[in-house]
Amino acid sequence: MPRRTGLVMKMSLPKHTPPLACAAFASMLMFVSPPQAHAAESLPASDLGLARDYVFAACVIYRYPGSPLASEAEAWAGGLVERGHLAAEAYPALTQWAHTAPEPGTTRNGLAMRLQSCLDFVNARGFDDRLKSLLRHITK
Secondary structure (H helix, E strand, O other): OOOOOOOOOOOOOOOOOOHHHHHHHHHHHHHHOOOOOOOHHHOOHHHHHHHHHHHHHHHHHHHOOOOHHHHHHHHHHHHHHHHOOOOOOHHHHHHHHHOOOOOOOEOOOOOEOHHHHHHHHHHOOOHHHHHHHHHHHHOO
């Protein structure tokens, strides 16, 4: 593998960047960063935890569009992208997967329990295995 010499670029995003912009930024980094061969099995537990949290945040953003809760989840998702070491193409895939969370149940009064559906999705049996499988297919 050739050695990288020359300029080192430091790039960062503004503090409250929406997750879609973070994913676009991460995609751009793919072209200026050395390739990282991270198979899902070799990812540290901390990166898998960040991926899980990203899915939860993306689900909240999807369930609460335009709300203060969605704005907070967007800030959180942006921070997760900044701290994570996943391949750039992982974030759009994780976002799409978050949109497949089951429809929310309702309270006795008929109110949708949107937050619960996101929490149930990431806490469901087999979620971690499906997450690893998704990441494995992305990093191939």
